[in-house]
Amino acid sequence: MSSIAIVTGASSGIGAATARRLAAEGFHVVAAARRADRLATLVKEITEAGGTATAVVCDVTSDGSVAELATAVGRLDTPVTLLVNNAGGARGLDPVESGAVGDWQWMYEVNVLGTLRVTQALLPALEASGAGTIVVVGSTASFTVYEGGGGYTAAKHAQTAVAGTLRLELSGRPIRVIEIDPGMVKTDEFALVRFDGDAERAAAVYAGVAEPLVAEDIADCVAWCATRPHHVNVDRLVVRPLAQAAQHKVHRVLPGTE
Template sequence: MTETMNSAPHPSAAPRRAVVTGASAGIGRATALELARRGWHVYAVGRRSERLDELAAQTADEQAPGAVVPAPLDVTDAAAVEALAGRVAAEGGVDALVNIAGGARGTEHVAAGDTENWEWMYRANVLGTLTMCRAFLPMLRAHGRGSVLNLTSTAAIVAYEGGAGYNAAKMGQHGLTAALCLEEAEHDVRVIEVLPGMVHTEEFSLRRLGGDAAAADKVYAGVEKPLTAEDVAEVCVHALELPHHVNLDQIVMRPLAQAAQHKVIRR
């Protein structure tokens, strides 16, 4: 039978399984929830265990066809990540690794670059992705039809003033993803990159701006319908649920009001 673009699993099929990082908030949380709603068994990775427990409880309350299993850890902690990989392998392996964890800190120009902020962004966005991929690629290769989805950013392809540290981190993650795609094609591991533009989540700009709520709100002021975490999650899940031979290598998504990185319509 020819595989079609309708990717809904057969009712008798075993549930697909995914590891989703950054699942305690924002896009990661929305992606884990959407996967569970579509019947996936999700290992939800994040540093805040109470947030992961709340997410698991929500999927249970909704009687979602899938499930969320909390997996609290820091993605840059290699020992913890290896332990999780061992647990997942023992429980049946995984169909997809979804690297959402990351983030930005600071908006200083290069001349005033904060080394601590830059190091944090590199660790969170690049080394965290490396650590997760290194641990889970063996089982994805063994699976025969595995997928890796890395969430980067339009900051990975367009630089902007005050964004150098985040640009550098996301461009690094973008380069890692491009190399990974070349390296894993022969192992039948599909590599997908999603590059969102302006997304209004509860924490991204607030954390980047040191907890200044007024400054964070100003980022989105006057922008009609910036992307939401749920918008990005829907795109991520769609890419993962397409037939395996269909690879959306790079998906750039912006709100209509953001015509380009440097042009945002504010009304």
């Protein structure tokens, strides 16, 4: 069996695309997420394409669930060389003065503490491999704020702080830390989750944008960073679609404006 790559949030979107791509690169992928049925489908797809993968049901907001993930990985008795901290998400687009505390708590729990839990649990295995890599999937919200995005940008800024601090603390040990910060990525679920299933509001995010990024674009970035020679550390990779010059500057061609 080849070395192991663990991908959290692997049941959909960027996580699923990353799992497929890393399997194609020769990793044995441990696909971790909450939804067992989706993980089973993903593992079947990877296997049918000639790759290898293992599904592990995991909730990154649960200490016990993350511990079970580490135990399941240990049973594979194979070097662990890559961890992709992809699990995350946004809820709401309310201003700070009226934002729901519960939404903010959920975003911090998933994006920040989820990354912390999984990283702590897998660090011993990554170090034991002698050539470990941790990828943190952040966002352009990790370094830019915008109206209505207080809770999400706060969580993503914190996630960036975790990645940067970890890189300093691991200096001299055989583990590199890579942060990938995507801009506008159109996936099946991100905007739907943010707007509590409101398909119309979710679609409006991408209205008029000819070619937003898709999950496979980010998976390509993860694979490229992870497969560089181990002495090459890509500290931070920021990737946006051509149509998005900045967080607030997005070229849209709407009906009647051609």
